[in-house]
Amino acid sequence: MTDPAPRIARTNTPEGPGLLLHGRWGAAELGTRRQWKALSVQLQAQPATAGLGWDLRELQWLDHVGAQLLWNHWGRAWPARLMATDIQRDILERVAGFTVAEPPPPEPWRLAQEVDHLGLLVLHGVDHARHMLQMVGQLVLDLLRLARAPQRGPWRDVSGHLYRMGATALPITALVGFLIGVVLAYLMSLQLRQFGAESFIVNILGISLIRELGPMLAAILVAGRSGSSITAQIGVMRVTEELDAMRVMGIPHGFRLVMPRTLALALAMPLISVWTTLAALAGGMLAADIAMDISPAYFVQALPAAVKVGNLTLAMTKSVVFGACIALIGCHWGLRVKPNTQSLGEGTTASVVTSITMVIIVDALFAIAFKSIGI
Secondary structure (H helix, E strand, O other), rough: OOOOOOOOEEEOOOOOEEEEEEEEEEEEHHHOHHHHHHHHHHHHOOOOOOOEEEEEEOOEEEEEHHHHHHHHHOOOOOOOOEOOHHHHHHHHHOOOOOOOOOOOOOOOOOOOOOOOOOOHHHHHHHHHHHHHHHHHHHHHHHHHHHHOOOOHHHHHHHHHHHHHHOOHHHHHHHHHHHHHHHHHHHHHHHHHHHHHHHHHHHHHHHHHHHHHHHHHHHHHHHHHHHHHHHHHHHHHHHHHOHHHHHHHOOOOOHHHHHHHHHHHHHHHHHHHHHHHHHHHHHHHHHHHHHHHHOOOOHHHHHHHHHHHHHHHHHHHHHHOOOOHHHHHHHHHHOOOOOHHHHHHHHHHHHHHHHHHHHHHHHHHHHHHHOOOOOO
């Protein structure tokens, strides 16, 4: 019986040296590791030079796997001397036609391009910081102008923004705060019950909600709700060319757009924070009553002793800073919107992301700077 193992034999012909292929060059034979390794060694020992002939007529079997192996070994080019049957040539031509060229190697990493890209990012960030600094400086000047002539201030705008940013935000902040209080109380009750320390839930809820979670949760909700609204309002004014009309008429953007929104949100944010904290405490009180049989009367009586007044003062101070920063960031991105709808969407998204990031960073700075107050 003829040996079916794929192999190569070297021969000499009148035209020059050649290779005679034997065995079965198919998927069944080449699929075994031993056969594949042995044939790879033979092919490496016989590089496809220009004067080397290839005789495939003695093969017992040739399918597309064996043809692909030969085509790749030939460097995806036809050898100068090839002896094969018509069926073998058809298989090789089909493989050659469907072989996909290798993708070009990726361009080498260039330090100059990366440094240039980093420089553009730095300049872009410096430009944003410069614009924010200008807005803060203009806000200080506008507040001094308002203090000199309060009767000429845009109080109607401040009142409208107070209602839209403050009063209309009370339902959603109360709902979210209440649910957060319920979740925290249930999670802490599972741990406190193991040590018989159920009464300390008042201390934990009071400190965490009044000092940290209440103001930060309210600020994040307002940043997603009112911060995006500020950017969208001013951005639409840019798209409809209202900002250009205000500039032509001599109406300053800072005094009529930035300052009313900043004042309104700085005034509304502490009230929203207290409202959210009270809703969260109510949720925690209800959950503590259900899960640990701690009555609301005991909760209300123990809360003032567990939480010092300094925590509430710190929370209110943080809320004012949160509100002013959210309004300034919203105005900053709104004024930088270009007169097209795509820029409006990108600016609104960037405003929300920047505001939420700012809230977390400022809260962390307050926690580090005032770690000894109220504890």
